[in-house]
Amino acid sequence: MLIHPTLDQLHALGLHGMAKGFKALSATPEADALGHAEWLGLILDHEVTTRQQKRCETRAKTAKLRHPASVEDVDFRAARGLDRALFLKLATCDWIRERRNLLITGPCGVGKSWLACALGHRACREDLSVLYHRVPRLFAALDLARSDGRYSRLLRSLARAKLLILDDWGPEALTGEQQRDLLEIVEDRYDAGSLLITSQVPVENWYAMIGSVPTLADAILDRVVHNAYRINLTGESLRKTRHTPADA
Structure with a gap:
């Protein structure tokens, strides 16, 4: 031969x-x-x-996920109220294919960002496009893009991803421009892609966090919450008992 x-x-x-x-x-x-x-x-x-x-x-390089997390490494023994059956169901990524959302809430240090990144990495392995943004930095990027003519292009890039992870939203109330930015993001993705949002603020308090315009809050939350899975974490910070920076 x-x-x-x-x-x-x-x-x-x-x-x-x-x-x-x-x-x-x-x-x-x-x-x-x-x-x-x-x-x-x-x-x-x-x-x-x-x-x-x-x-x-x-896909993982494009996503720019914050943590090198994996669903196989999730610690279900930690006392934080993580539903194993629900998380393993989410790890199949069917919710992304069905264009549903996921909301992860809980106090600081219980692993919200780590779990979000673990699901983001799994989505990359399933050949689904992913983008990760910390909310404060995303709003700053949108504000800069608005001033230099890149605003529409940035919004289009956010809309194209099958899964958009918005990490660490709140607790500050949104400004008027941030409210409109969030509405644009949510509207572009409604029934077209999935959102994964993490926040220290319980979902029932998001209405007040969006701001003072009831119609905008109604429009945003109606598109985000109604078809969303929820993970409500509890307990003390895992960083107190672990030496690694990852809060799995």
């Missing part, structure tokens, strides 16, 4: 996973017993796996 010309052709075609699989199989004595169809199937599996891994890495 002429191995090197075949490897060169596979690399030239951009089939790097198949080339890696071809090389690995060629070095395995047991491969001599395989038929042509079995060889092809195995090296195709290598190509598919390689491409899936690269897509996941690209």
Whole structure:
């Protein structure tokens, strides 16, 4: 078998996973017993796996998630009221495909951001586009974009993601411009993509946190809350009992 010309052709075609699989199989004595169809199937599996891994890495890089979290590392033993069955259901990412929302609330340090990032990483592995933003910095970015002509483009980028994570909302009331920004984000995503919002403020207090315009608060919350799953965490900060910065 002429191995090197075949490897060169596979690399030239951009089939790097198949080339890696071809090389690995060629070095395995047991491969001599395989038929042509079995060889092809195995090296195709290598190509598919390689491409899936690269897509996941690209999506994770684009998402800019705050924590390198994983759903496999979630600690369900911590006394914070995390529903294991619900979280594992959310980890399938079906709620994102169904364009539903998720609201994670609880006091500081109980793992809201970490859990959000864990679900964000899982979504990347499921080949779903994700964007992560801390709310204060997002509003600052939108304010800057409004002044330099990038506002519409930034809103479009937020709308394109299958999952938009808005981390650490509140407790300050929104300004008039921030209210309109949030309405634009929510309106663009309504029945088109999923929102994951984390906050120290209970959902029942979000109406007051949005601001003084009742019609805006009604419009925003109606689109966010009505189809949302909720995780309400309780308890003391996990940082008090752990030495790592991640609050899993």
